[in-house]
Amino acid sequence: MMASISGNALAAQALRAEGAEVIFYLAGGPMFDVMWESMRLGVRAIHTRHEQGAAMMAHGYARASGKVGLVNTSSGPGTINASTGMVNALLDAAPIILLAGASPLRTRDLEDFQEVDQVGAMRPLSKWAVQVHEGRRIPEYVAAAYRKALGNRPGPVHLDFPGDVLYSEVPEDKVVWGRSPRPARAAADPDAVREAVKLLKAAERPLVITGSGVIWSDASEQLEAFIERTHIPFFTTPQGRGVVPDDHPLAFVNARSTAFREADVVCVVGTRFNVILGFGRSPRFAAGVKVIMVNSDAEELGKGRPVDLGIAGDARQVLTQFLAEAGRAGDWAKETAWVSHLRDVDRKKANEMEPLLTSDATPIHPLRLCNEIRRFMERDAILCVDGHDTLNFARQSIPTFVPGHRINAGPNGCMGVAVPNAVGAQVAKPGKQVIALTGDGSFGMNGFEIETAVREKLPVLTVICNNGGWTADNPPKPGRDLPFTSYERIVEVFGGHGERVERPQDIRPALERAAKSGVPACVNVICDPAAKSETVRFSSYFQQQH
Structure with a gap:
């Protein structure tokens, strides 16, 4: 009698054959056994606090490693929760693959548990979105997903796995095996x-x-x-x-x-x-x-x-x-x-910025914070940044010296990416210093992923530019204000290291202590709410059309 193999095992074997090293996921059906089988084959499994965070970790991993990032979600809301991470990867041209559980084929259109047209939802948010209808073809689809994620312009791919396909038993001689080829490098005329x-x-x-x-x-x-x-x-x-x-x-x-x-x-x-x-x-x-x-x-x-x-x-x-x-x-x-x-223009602009880079004023100017980070960070550190004004101040003042070691929101302008991007980057480069620089509003979106870092022993250093709001308070904006929350205490509760800083001269010592702690850390720096960054306006609805 011909031996058989489950769809779950086929998925894991196909992923491993493509070189999968880690999967970011949030546990849920029908994907439990895909994870068990993958872990059995040596794939590292990092479970997160939210599927959005998992997708953004896969993005950070891809950026830092140059490899495909993998995210695994349960059916229905679990998959839909990853959609922000998917569109972020699409606009940033980053190769991630979403392995999504789905309701069974045999009860399709009967309003089964968590029955959602996930492929339809993900199609505009990805390079390729497809559902696997036969267990024997799972390896073929996995290979195609890698090929499409990495090929030409990189980007995210969605693979939909109905539960009954995953738990089907397939005769081994009927399996359609595939393997993604090494991308060809096209030369110019x-x-x-x-x-x-x-x-x-x-x-x-x-x-x-x-x-x-x-x-x-x-x-x-x-x-x-x-x-x-x-x-x-x-x-x-x-x-x-x-x-x-x-x-x-x-x-x-x-x-x-x-x-x-x-x-x-x-x-x-x-x-x-x-x-x-x-x-x-x-x-x-x-x-x-x-x-x-x-x-x-x-x-x-x-x-x-x-x-x-x-x-x-x-x-x-x-x-x-x-x-x-x-x-x-x-x-x-x-x-x-x-x-x-x-060179003259560059020097002139740098000189104009110098007084704010070295300012001793309180509340702390964000450029003074950026300058302290610049002087503290290692040359090959990975810096993950988000937030509106925080991102712009960092762009102006903090350099990067190594390819793939600068990760931010990209063309999507997505807030909440810094912490999960940093976690993913730390997984990709365990020996490197990884810093997440984020605004206080952005931190509130995915800051709980620091607990993931604590659990996985990933010493990411998070620095919060806390200006008590979503942007600078000049000019006033509706819904701008937030309290100057002691976010560092949340990190301490998770088992990390936390410090609050209100004076410029205390920033560097706090960063040093955080780094020496050996655990995920948060330095919460109270910054000037009136400090407004200057940058080219990106939102075209304010601009004259040409």
Whole structure:
């Protein structure tokens, strides 16, 4: 008699075959035995306080590791609770797979327990959403999920598992096994490479802008070599920071707006012209700027604005080609008027910010808090940030030096991500210092995931920029105010280390004690409610259309 295997075991074996190391989940049916079987095969299981937190941990894990993040949810509300994490990953182009339990097929459309059209709900929030109807095809679908999550533009995938499919017994000779292939790296047309380098060399004010595609392609080394060969200033998207260290001589972080506005040729690699880059349009960029765009997703070429040269290809492969062609193009000027101009603007902006970075005023200015974190954190630390003003202050003042070590809300602007992102990142990089910098409003959304960190012995350090509200209080906004809650005491109740800080000179000692505690810690810093960050307005409903 032919041996059989359950759908639960098939799911676990297929995940392990794809290299699964950890699953973030909240226990519930019909997924219990998928988890048991996965754990039996050596997959680490981290159960969370909420499914939204689980999805955001998978996101943080993916960002920090460069691998697919896995999240497992129960049917109905458990799966729907993960939807915010899914759309966040979609807009951030982060590869996570949601393994969702679902009500049985045999009682479909009878209003069974937790019967919800989960695939229909997740379809607009993911790259691919599908339900598995046969147990024998589970490995095939798992392989496809990995292929789609990592392929082309990365993103989230939803796999729906009805309970009766999971608990079905399948003859082993009927199983449809699959395995996702290693993604191919597409090179660019050599003629396009020559044209791109020619445009950059002829430019008076060239600029390179990169995004997360450089991280997913593992192209940091090639990018830095190209920058140093050509001496072209570079900028990254907020999520792409660290691909070349922020203290590189050609990184002028404080001159970002000036550089975008004045560049005459822009080479965009591994990112999109979305809201973060003002859609590539005026007034963010000059109306007559020439644009070279390199993206693995050909559909992004010319989206948002026309491009003068579109190159569909892998960032690492294309940058390698650019570097070789730049060498053949001869010498490149080192100290141009353009580089000197951006350096001057960068220094001027940094000097203007210095009084707030070193301010002894109370309540504490958020930039003083950011400066203390900058001086305290290790060079290869992972920084996860969220909150409105908190995010903007950190962007202006805290550098990143390692690829994948800066994680924030991304284009979705989602609040509540810092703590779960940090937990996921700490799982991915257990030997690294991981800091979650969050506003007090944002902390209230997923702050209980610190209990997950305590239980899993993950020494994440959470710093709360507590300004007693959702934003600065200038101008006044409806529903803005929150109490200056002692969040650190909640963390102490969970078994972590907690401190409240109200004077600037006490920030660094509190951070040091928190780090030495060896447990998840929270430093709750009372900050100035009137401190308002300055940034480019992202919400297009306030802007004139172009």
